Amino acid sequence: MSKIEKVLFTGKTHTTFSDATRAHGNLDIELSSPGNAKPxxxxxxxxxxxxxxxxxxxxxxxxxxxxxxxxxxxxxxxxPADVSVDIEVDLGQTGQAYFLQARFFVRLPGVAHDVATALAHAAHELCPYSKATLGNIDVAVNVLTA
Incomplete structure (x- = not known):
């Protein structure tokens, strides 16, 4: 994997379960799971x-x-009810080549840090997007429990 020398743009998301509040002037997207019409x-x-x-x-x-x-x-x-995941995906450049890298901020307030860390890492083993990017882009995972 190549390291990004210059970040050109960062796309950021904040994801929660469906009880999040809405912000005016921004795009709110609700996704449902297969077989479940409820967001x-x-x-x-x-x-x-x-x-x-x-x-x-x-x-x-x-x-x-x-x-x-x-x-x-x-x-x-x-x-906890206020579980959230923030992901930042950078588009960057090293020489003339373009690359992606990602940072995860997993918030599991009140969960023991070792348990939260184990959940965060196990989720990468299950999530198809994590599997697709494994070894292809740099991914940093930060687990916050406070």
Whole structure:
């Protein structure tokens, strides 16, 4: 993997379960899971004209937060109501080549840090977007429990 020398643009998303508040002037997207018409994920306060990096981060975060939920249920871990995942996807350049890199901020308030960290890493093993990017782009994961 090549390291990005110059970041050209960063697409950011904030993903929660469907009880998030809405922000005026921004794009809010509600996604449902297969077989479930009720919105399962909400992207609140996305810029009105999202970029490819924002859309990629949004789709990835919806998949990833679902993976966290799935793994938590399997391990009988009760998730707090205010679980959130923020993903920042950078489009960058090294020489004449273009690359992506990502930063995850996984918020699991009140969950023991070791349990939250295990959930965050296990979600990457389950999420198809994480599998697709594994070894292809740099991904940093930050787990916040406070």
């Amino acid at each position: 399962a994920h909400v992207f609140a306060a996305t810029q009105a004209h999202p970029t490819a990096e924002q859309l990629f981060a949004g789709a990835w975060s919806a998949c990833y937060i679902s993976a966290i939920e799935h793994i938590a249920k399997a391990k009988k871990v009760v998730l």
